[in-house]
Amino acid sequence: QLQLQESGPGLVKPSETLSLTCTVSGVSINTNNFFWGWIRQPPGEGLEWIATIYYTGTTYYNPSLRSRVSISLDTSNNQFSLQLSSVTAADTAVYSCAKMYGSATTNWYDSWGPGILVTVSS
Amino acid sequence: QSVLTQPPSVSAAPGQKVTISCSGTSSNIGNNYVSWYQQFPGTAPKLLIYDNYKRPSGIPDRFSGSKSGTSATLGITGLQTGDEADYYCGTWDTSLGDWSWVFGGGTKVTVL
Numbered sequence: 001q002l003q004l005q006e007s008g009p010g011l012v013k014p015s016e017t018l019s020l021t022c023t024v025s026g027v028s029i030n031t032n033n034f035f036w037g038w039i040r041q042p043p044g045e046g047l048e049w050i051a052t053i054y055y056t057g058t059t060y061y062n063p064s065l066r067s068r069v070s071i072s073l074d075t076s077n078n079q080f081s082l083q084l085s086s087v088t089a090a091d092t093a094v095y096s097c098a099k100m101y102g103s104a105t106t107n108w109y110d111s112w113g114p115g116i117l118v119t120v121s122s
Numbered sequence: 123q124s125v126l127t128q129p130p131s132v133s134a135a136p137g138q139k140v141t142i143s144c145s146g147t148s149s150n151i152g153n154n155y156v157s158w159y160q161q162f163p164g165t166a167p168k169l170l171i172y173d174n175y176k177r178p179s180g181i182p183d184r185f186s187g188s189k190s191g192t193s194a195t196l197g198i199t200g201l202q203t204g205d206e207a208d209y210y211c212g213t214w215d216t217s218l219g220d221w222s223w224v225f226g227g228g229t230k231v232t233v234l
Contacts, residue, residue: 037223046124046208046210046228047159047167047225047228049212049224060220060221061220063218106173107155107214108155108157108172108173109157109159109212110169114166115166
């Protein structure tokens with residue numbers, strides 16, 4: 001049974017770097033056709049995709065966040081991580097990690113973690 | 123403002139049908155498969171439809187998906203109070219050169 005679980009601080013100060021980790025259980029993140037991503041949802045708003053990484057290390061970033069975001073894999077611990085720098089109050093959101101299934105022609109998100117609320121405040 | 127346009131809300135009586143549109147361009151929906159997600163308040167989104175119209179195991183056939191040109195549609199028949207949720211479409215977008223995933227702005231379904 002695949003499970004994803006986000007972890008990290010729930011409170012980050014403005015201008016600092018937000019760092020989150022997603023621990024994956026039930027499947028190896030080194031699996032062909034599996035992508036791993038981060039999605040956030042500000043309170044009362046819709047879903048915003050942040051970044052996705054393929055098991056090979058290929059990365060995809062939201063153009064509006066690209067200059068501040070980094071996504072990486074930790075295969076030894078079956079985890080992947082997100083770093084978002086220079087945060088402001090606008091980055092306050094529930095951050096969720098998710099698994100995407102992908103092939104040469106199609107992709108979809110099929111598993112999600114429960115999400116973690118990160119508040120940016122001094 | 124999302125790259126994919128969805129109506130903010132739709133509503134219908136129990137047992138009726140609703141459709142949710144997701145409008146895009148040739149840089150996203152027009153050349154990529156669309157997936158749909160259901161989200162109840164305070165919970166993680168759940169995959170409803172993938173590859174434009176396919177349903178994962180366990181999703182009832184009351185939910186259907188279709189795509190035509192640069193628009194996709196989610197249909198819900200036999201509407202139930204348990205269907206009250208937010209619904210999002212999603213797909214890849216290449217309008218800025220690189221591949222980036224995009225979600226629609228979301229549609230709230232209300233059962234009258």
